[in-house]
Amino acid sequence: MQAYIMAFVIGGLICVIGQLLMDLTPLTPAHVLVLFVVLGGIMSGLGLYQPLVEMGGAGATVPLPGFGHALVSGTIEEINKSGFTGVFSGGLKASAFGVTAAVVFGLLAAVAFNPRG
Amino acid sequence: MSVSDGRQGQEEFQKWYQARFNQVKPKPPILKNVFWAFVVGGLICTLGQVIQTYFISLGLSQKEAAGPTSAVLIFLAALFTGLGVYDELGRKAGAGSIVPITGFANSIVAPAMEYKREGYVFGVGAKMFVIAGPVIVYGLVTAVLIGLAYWSFR
Amino acid sequence: MNKKSGNQTIAYADPPVLAAAATIAGPMEGEGLLNGQFDRVLEDNLAGQDTWEKSESYMLEWAVRTAVSRTGGTLDDIDCILAGDLLNQLMSAHFAARSLGRPFLGLYGACSTMAESMLLGAALIDGGFASRVAAAVSSHHDAAERQYRYPTELGVQRPPLAQWTVTGSGAVVLAREGQGPRLTVATIGKVVDAGLKDPNAMGPAMTPAAADTLWHHLQDTGRQPNYYDIILTGDLGQVGKTLLIQLMQEKGIDIAANYEDCGLMIYREDQDPHAGASGCASSALVMCGHAFPLLVTGRLKRVLLIGTGSLHSPTSYQQKESIPAIAHAVAIEA
Structure with missing residues (x-):
């Protein structure tokens, strides 16, 4: 139960930050998504995001900064394993499941549905 | 000024008008928006936790469970976008349904559906990355830069 | 004879008559404050077409044909159609004009086009270059959203300043002679x-x-x-x-x-x-x-x-x- 509450709170708070950025600055949703991925990546590189994941579980991995964290932590892990080539191969390897799922389901949905407006 | 009588220059007028506009500009209902962003964003993440817990119960490690968990969430987001529900949710929830990975999936599915009428190559194939593309580009560049720094200093 | 009045104003010497008008609106507009005042309300935003753009074009064509038929005349009596819309290259107006088959002038004044087309149509008539013109415009919420903002199914929040693009079309026939305003x-x-x-x-x-x-x-x-x-x-x-x-x-x-x-x-x-x-x-x-x-x-x-x-x-x-x-x-x- 504790895990679910933490996921709710941490995930909710990350979304609140996004909402405040959209309401109080001229940033568009697309800008917020890009900013969050980059920020998540930087925090991950500084070792600040993993503690958040341990605390919030899916609350930290499901929001977009979690995507940035997956890219960076995957890169670092791959560098540890296979050296320099990891700089280029680690990111996509770690996020392959999500990215591929998004592309495939995106295409399927486009085939199956029409926009309702 | 616009009602041009030569009293003010164009730039002065624009400055004056911007200030006047700011006085009457309606503010977004921040408290309400923040509340819904928190609740909906929190619930989507809780659903993520439920799915993740299920995959872990099947014997996957927490790390291994991350991929399938996001895939299920992405599938659900694609389905609800297709059914025309996700945009209604987004109107209320704002960042609550934009920031989670489901929002990322919505940003791929919505243009893919919308531009089907322009064909599968230049329509669906090209437009599906109109928002997700920048996210992937800058996410990967961040990862490479941090990776380079890590490799140099480790 | 000088028909210019002051700096920017035209005073028509022989003011043209608004002989007839027609409107067609989307379902949301039909349920709004002007409920019951439109000639036709669509059941959905597609109007039986396969794209938003064609739906918009269909509305414009319908509005022009209906307004013309209300004058008791036919399209052949129309010397010129002046029309515009919001889409790139005036897609709706041009595609409607393709079927209407009358001399056509496409106008872009964004949302000011109704007034612009009436102003110019009246000038054509008062100048003696036409005796009957149709002035028409259209816009479509979903077609405008995808062109100016986001795909319609994207889950974004509209700020309080945002305005909702009207789905609909209006046409008016201006004539040299006749009864009316x-x-x-x-x-x-x-x-x-x-x-x-x-x-x-x-x-x-x-x-x-x-x-x-x-x-x-x-x-x-x-x-x-x-x-x-x-x-x-x-x-x-x-x-x-x-x-x-x-x-x-x-x-x-x-x-x-x-x-x-x-x-x-x-x-x-x-x-x-x-x-x-x-x-x-x-x-x-x-x-x-x-x-x-x-x-x-x-x-x-x-x-x-x-x-x-x-x-x-x-x-x-x-x-x-x-x-x-x-x-x-x-x-x-x-």
């Missing part, structure tokens, strides 16, 4: 840039252009605002309306008593249109569906329609340019 005076607007950059703030961005045109109209004609039963702006929305009253007040002109914005006459509050309606069809539906019948029955005697257009594009917005705007005024008197 007449287009007597028109004021051609200048492009005015208020310096605003937020594409959600279209109404406020257009307000100084509307103020400029209204002020010159009053100067050129020597009229007072109360000369008109009602002064209508096209789609300034809630915020733009407030600002226009203020801007005019500062010029010593009080319009609060008989001024309304078409953008606030289309949707009910609970339809959640935020700051109001926008689009070419905002002024067209109010003019052709609401004001025209009142002018015909004599319940309105004098109407000033100020079409307001925001002349930005997705390119200009992404290149961080401010929003230029224009407003044209047409006076219709029964």
